[in-house]
Amino acid sequence: MKTINIGWLYPDLMSTYGDRGNIIALSYRLKKRGIKPIVHKISVNEPENLISKMDIIFMGGAQDKQQEIVNADLKNNKGKYLKTAIKNGVPSLFVCGAYQFLGKYYKTADGIIIDGLGIFDLYTENPGINFSRCIGNIIINPNISFDGNDKKKFFVGFENHGGRTYLADKKLAFAKVVKGFGNNEEDRTEGIFYKNSFGTYLHGPILPKNPELADYLIGKAVERKYGKKIKLKKIDDRWENKARDFVVSKL
Amino acid sequence: MINTIILIIGKVIIKVSKLLNFGSGSTWPGHIALKFNDKFIEDVVNKNKNLKIIIIAGTNGKTTSTALLKFLLEKSGKKIFTNREGANLLNGVASSIIKNSNVFSQLKYDFAIFESDEFNLPLLLKKVSPDKILILNLFRDQLDRYGEVNTIALKWLESLKTLPAKTEVFINGDDPQLYFIGSSLIQKVQYFGVETKLMKLKNIPHDVDSIYCPVCLSLLHYHQLSFAHLGDFYCSNCQFKRGVVNDFSDKKISYPMSGLYNVYNTNAVLLLLKSLVKVEIKDVNQWLKTFAPVFGRQEEIVYKNRKIFILLSKNPAGFNQSIQTVKKILKSKRANFLIILNNKIPDGLDVSWIWDVDFKPILDVADNVYVSGDRVYDLNLRLRYENGKKNIATFENLPDAVESIVNKTKEGERLFILPTYSAMLEVRKILLGRKLL
Numbered sequence: 001m002k003t004i005n006i007g008w009l010y011p012d013l014m015s016t017y018g019d020r021g022n023i024i025a026l027s028y029r030l031k032k033r034g035i036k037p038i039v040h041k042i043s044v045n046e047p048e049n050l051i052s053k054m055d056i057i058f059m060g061g062a063q064d065k066q067q068e069i070v071n072a073d074l075k076n077n078k079g080k081y082l083k084t085a086i087k088n089g090v091p092s093l094f095v096c097g098a099y100q101f102l103g104k105y106y107k108t109a110d111g112i113i114i115d116g117l118g119i120f121d122l123y124t125e126n127p128g129i130n131f132s133r134c135i136g137n138i139i140i141n142p143n144i145s146f147d148g149n150d151k152k153k154f155f156v157g158f159e160n161h162g163g164r165t166y167l168a169d170k171k172l173a174f175a176k177v178v179k180g181f182g183n184n185e186e187d188r189t190e191g192i193f194y195k196n197s198f199g200t201y202l203h204g205p206i207l208p209k210n211p212e213l214a215d216y217l218i219g220k221a222v223e224r225k226y227g228k229k230i231k232l233k234k235i236d237d238r239w240e241n242k243a244r245d246f247v248v249s250k251l
Numbered sequence: 252m253i254n255t256i257i258l259i260i261g262k263v264i265i266k267v268s269k270l271l272n273f274g275s276g277s278t279w280p281g282h283i284a285l286k287f288n289d290k291f292i293e294d295v296v297n298k299n300k301n302l303k304i305i306i307i308a309g310t311n312g313k314t315t316s317t318a319l320l321k322f323l324l325e326k327s328g329k330k331i332f333t334n335r336e337g338a339n340l341l342n343g344v345a346s347s348i349i350k351n352s353n354v355f356s357q358l359k360y361d362f363a364i365f366e367s368d369e370f371n372l373p374l375l376l377k378k379v380s381p382d383k384i385l386i387l388n389l390f391r392d393q394l395d396r397y398g399e400v401n402t403i404a405l406k407w408l409e410s411l412k413t414l415p416a417k418t419e420v421f422i423n424g425d426d427p428q429l430y431f432i433g434s435s436l437i438q439k440v441q442y443f444g445v446e447t448k449l450m451k452l453k454n455i456p457h458d459v460d461s462i463y464c465p466v467c468l469s470l471l472h473y474h475q476l477s478f479a480h481l482g483d484f485y486c487s488n489c490q491f492k493r494g495v496v497n498d499f500s501d502k503k504i505s506y507p508m509s510g511l512y513n514v515y516n517t518n519a520v521l522l523l524l525k526s527l528v529k530v531e532i533k534d535v536n537q538w539l540k541t542f543a544p545v546f547g548r549q550e551e552i553v554y555k556n557r558k559i560f561i562l563l564s565k566n567p568a569g570f571n572q573s574i575q576t577v578k579k580i581l582k583s584k585r586a587n588f589l590i591i592l593n594n595k596i597p598d599g600l601d602v603s604w605i606w607d608v609d610f611k612p613i614l615d616v617a618d619n620v621y622v623s624g625d626r627v628y629d630l631n632l633r634l635r636y637e638n639g640k641k642n643i644a645t646f647e648n649l650p651d652a653v654e655s656i657v658n659k660t661k662e663g664e665r666l667f668i669l670p671t672y673s674a675m676l677e678v679r680k681i682l683l684g685r686k687l688l
Contacts, residue, residue, distance in 0.1 A: 012455065012462060021606030028636045044470060063399040069468055136600065158601045203603050208632050239635065243628035
């Protein structure tokens with residue numbers, strides 16, 4: 001039986017609002033294809049080289065205080081392993097706080113600059129407490145096409161972030177914003193797509209309602225691990241599409 | 252003078268709105284009062300020096316604790332008024348004052364109990380200085396509206412520090428962040444909690460919010476936990492650990508409602524009660540046996556000869572606790588379930604939190620599972636991803652869902668309804684045929 005190792009980074013610290021739904025969705029869709037998901041929770045106390053053994057990596061968002069703890073552990077221990085994995089093309093997903101971490105820096109509401117891992121070519125600035133957070137349902141149109149999806153579909157989610165992210169080049173964006181804020185209110189870009197990794201502000205969580213993205217991560221993981229492109233068995237996504245269409249219809 | 256006019260007008264509005272069946276007028280007379288005089292609340296309260304003010308704050312259990320405290324104080328012969336929960340807290344507080352004051356701004360009561368949500372507590376504390384304040388808990392709830400849990404805790408601490416030294420504070424001592432707040436205050440602080448025997452969890456669940464040490468930022472450890480981040484905590488890096496809590500374990504309390512969260516609520520209320528009136532524990536125990544839960548909170552409704560339990564379930568901590576309660580009520584029996592997810596303003600727009608709820612125990616004991624509400628398809632996905640084999644009956648229309656599952660439930664069988672806040676009001680209206688608020 002095929003197996004896929006899913007590395008869930010800092011589930012105890014970086015899991016603010018339903019982020020584990022992404023792990024549940026990946027596991028569900030792997031099982032449907034007869035592939036066994038093995039979820040590894042990798043937090044501060046786990047050995048850093050565990051990251052090198054992962055076929056898919058996921059990390060969610062968190063509150064400021066928790067982010068301080070994670071930031072220290074990433075910088076001193078796990079960051080270099082994560083960087084190597086992403087550069088090698090391990091499919092991965094970074095949501096909200098995790099997405100910001102992977103950029104060059106994050107400027108807090110008080111103007112303090114926190115260095116990021118510098119894996120993604122972007123930076124994030126919080127304009128200060130007098131600016132409101134970017135909160136609400138969001139619809140995006142991905143810039144890349146996904147398997148089994150002739151017509152490009154909308155992706156939906158919920159965003160809730162104070163920081164505004166600016167890409168070094170808008171061509172790096174994962175998607176265009178149809179409704180909502182995205183990276184920042186100005187340039188209508190959302191997230192980043194780099195190697196096989198995605199950074200995004202979409203909570204919701206993103207994967208259950210946007211199964212093409214889940215299948216992209218799974219497809220790449222299987223392909224890298226077993227050495228050939230495998231056509232994933234189609235899953236009946238009727239309800240997934242209804243849930244997505246509902247959000248689109250309300251906005 | 253202005254307040255006399257406000258009180259007269261306000262009372263007329265309440266009367267008229269009752270006559271015309273517009274609802275009980277629980278917020279908008281207050282809205283108008285505060286428009287005319289933004290110091291209306293403090294003006295009237297300051298005129299009533301003998302009135303003692305109690306504030307009850309927290310994420311879950313406010314309404315139940317307020318009702319229980321009011322009930323016990325009334326049993327001991329005191330006169331109490333409270334605010335009705337509502338979307339805008341200050342309007343609700345002002346309305347309750349209009350309703351219960353005479354036109355000379357006299358509040359002829361012994362105690363006023365105001366319940367406050369997370370966000371509004373600092374605003375309320377700017378208006379009134381309570382004699383006693385009870386902080387029940389702090390869980391993640393509506394991050395889209397209230398912001399992050401840490402931010403709220405920080406704001407609470409700042410505003411509690413501004414209270415006079417004579418204010419008495421009652422805090423959940425099993426919650427590390429709240430315990431830290433308590434230990435940072437100069438006021439007299441008393442802690443409530445539950446005895447460690449009742450803490451059955453060994454590992455930290457995933458609906459947690461406060462698991463780092465508030466003193467040194469190391470990961471916190473627990474000897475055992477009750478639920479969410481509540482438990483017997485300690486830091487292995489510094490000296491921070493759970494202190495002495497009042498758990499009433501030696502008093503053989505007759506807890507009036509199921510669920511560990513109601514042991515917390517009851518212990519909190521008993522601790523507060525002890526500081527307010529002289530009562531014998533055996534009397535309290537007698538009274539507790541006759542306490543009926545507030546609407547929608549473990550409320551039992553008989554509808555077409557079916558026993559229906561409604562358990563308000565509005566955030567991960569509350570939901571996971573409702574599920575534990577259902578298991579306790581059912582023992583090894585099975586039942587039907589209707590789960591309703593709305594995303595209206597009182598529920599929060601963001602429904603991501605359902606992925607932090609463990610639905611497996613429900614699916615294990617459910618004969619039939621029905622889902623409905625504004626975000627019914629999100630709920631369908633969540634449940635199917637938990638157990639792909641179970642059929643999830645999915646209804647966009649709530650009355651249809653209720654009719655269908657009631658018909659599916661045989662007479663004498665049990666049906667549980669787990670709704671979010673606005674869904675709870677809707678489903679009660681269907682079952683009872685009248686408007687509640």
